Amino acid sequence: MVHGNPSRPRLGDVAVAAGVSTATVSLVLRGVAGPSVATAQRVLAAAEQLGYRPDRAASALASRRSRTIGVALDLSNPFHADLTLAIQDAALRQGHEVLLATVTARQDENATAETLLDSRCAALILLGPRGPVPELERIGRQVPVVALGRPLISEQVGVVRSADDTGIALAVRHLVDLGHRRIAYVDGPPGEVADIRRDGYRRAMADAGSSRWTRVVPGGQTEDDGRAAAPAVLRASGRSVPTAVVAFNDRCAVGLLAACAEAGVGAPADLSVVGFDDSALARLPQIGLTTVAQDVRSLGEHAVAAAVRRASGDGEIGPEVVVPPHLVVRSTTAPPGR
Amino acid sequence: MVHGNPSRPRLGDVAVAAGVSTATVSLVLRGVAGPSVATAQRVLAAAEQLGYRPDRAASALASRRSRTIGVALDLSNPFHADLTLAIQDAALRQGHEVLLATVTARQDENATAETLLDSRCAALILLGPRGPVPELERIGRQVPVVALGRPLISEQVGVVRSADDTGIALAVRHLVDLGHRRIAYVDGPPGEVADIRRDGYRRAMADAGSSRWTRVVPGGQTEDDGRAAAPAVLRASGRSVPTAVVAFNDRCAVGLLAACAEAGVGAPADLSVVGFDDSALARLPQIGLTTVAQDVRSLGEHAVAAAVRRASGDGEIGPEVVVPPHLVVRSTTAPPGR
């Protein structure tokens, strides 16, 4: 880059301006005890006046650490946007910067993590990582890693997640309270998250005394998956058709809703539908999806805290953090018709 | 970070393994001519075998440049997600990495750009930057900057954008063809983009011979803004009520649609609505918004190309790139009722 970066001021420039050594400037700027108040003020003034900004790359190189937290997300997932915003906020409040990298068809989870690694992030937060555990552990051996939203047991990887089973139970209980008995569940993509939610569904149904009627329909995590699940949900006749459905997540629920509407099955008149995440999607007036809301703020806060704790190596690494979700009732649920 | 980063292999390690100097390894790995094919192969093999990955920070520090493109986006804007995905793809194809940073309530455009700058990005792509031009130029003096989606004239800032006026004209023409005459426009937030789209609306109306009836209603760029615009759109009685509306963007259109529906005004039966962007929002079956689609792929490609060109300093910087949009007709437009 021949580009005209009029070489921004460096530590040395500040040192000269303040009439001290670079070491002193470094100490002052990092708030390390030592320099006298007088020099500190001179240095601060000089830095301010020159518009000095430390070079993270150089700093990271020299100190073998950084205050940058890398986040790997899937931009096509609206819920990830919410999570990331929360993480960014929490990180800023805790004095850290955030760098994002997105998973795409061309750049898988691994490559995304590597990109972040190459930029010397102090720690990585992976949103809903789907790759094999050994893979995650491999990354975890190179840098502190926190998996957000995926339950897994590993020394190498920190975990922050919502209580998915509780969340599904809230949804089922809500439907049961409305009078529903035949409540189906549209499954998610293979993985621990789907396992927990599915189990949560089965247990909640059993707890509600409705264990005789359960139905798990194959689904997925995108709108298309939800759409594809519709026939299986609506199939069968008479009393065997569900009056309500809990979907793996909001996107899935939205696809399901669309397909049902096309089939002449309206929500909540003919079918109650509950989603999971409370993403921006669910909040759209046109959708108005009753859904299990994950506490995004708390998840972000804990994820950053865990990442920082692991990165600084002090204190206990601590067990996984499980955040309770809550139900948000909107307009896709109602008492069963007839 | 005391963390157990088992110090990944360094250039020196590869050099030792291959029995050459670090200088040679550096040359080979960067594909610089010089080393013989034989040494090159040995080096490549050694690097591969050790799982060597260059340290971007060190590399950037030493070479005073990087192959990382920083993108500043607003995660709460679904269209930005689409754009970013396209940019990521294009960058990868052109051999560059992408780092993202999001604008939030706490971290404004400026701070976001600085974060990216601190990580030594070779260039910045700002998605729909809203800050004052001098501000952008200040950043542009420090690093090559490309503004995506905002028309502005400046030596310091490259511009890649859609032909917004043409886009609006497509929308108006579509409505006119359907038989609409009273077509209103819901404005966007203050700025060049809104100016161009508004002018496009006025011109298109004039071209359609409908210049006598025009109406520009204050709006904005979020769902709430669209929602707030509804009363003004629906106000007035008799023949003075519009039969169709073009909104500044999809989010605005979606909010407007919701408010209209609540007021008993259905689309497209009572009112046709056209959005702008063709974001994921518009594609939702529940929304099915007729909208002006920006060519995301092309915009991303050009933005990256412009950023790289500016960063490498070779070739002409070139004028702004304007990409033609096209109309996507879905289900919120139809001939006027009655």
Add this chain to the structure above:
DNA sequence: TTGAAAGCGCTAACAT
């Protein structure tokens, strides 16, 4: 074709 050596901008002992 290859290697030696001097930095890039910063941090971190170790001196003073």
Add this chain to the structure above:
DNA sequence: ATGTTAGCGCTTTCAA
């Protein structure tokens, strides 16, 4: 309380 002096991992002249 402050300065000196090595590096961090890489690139890049300049010599060989």
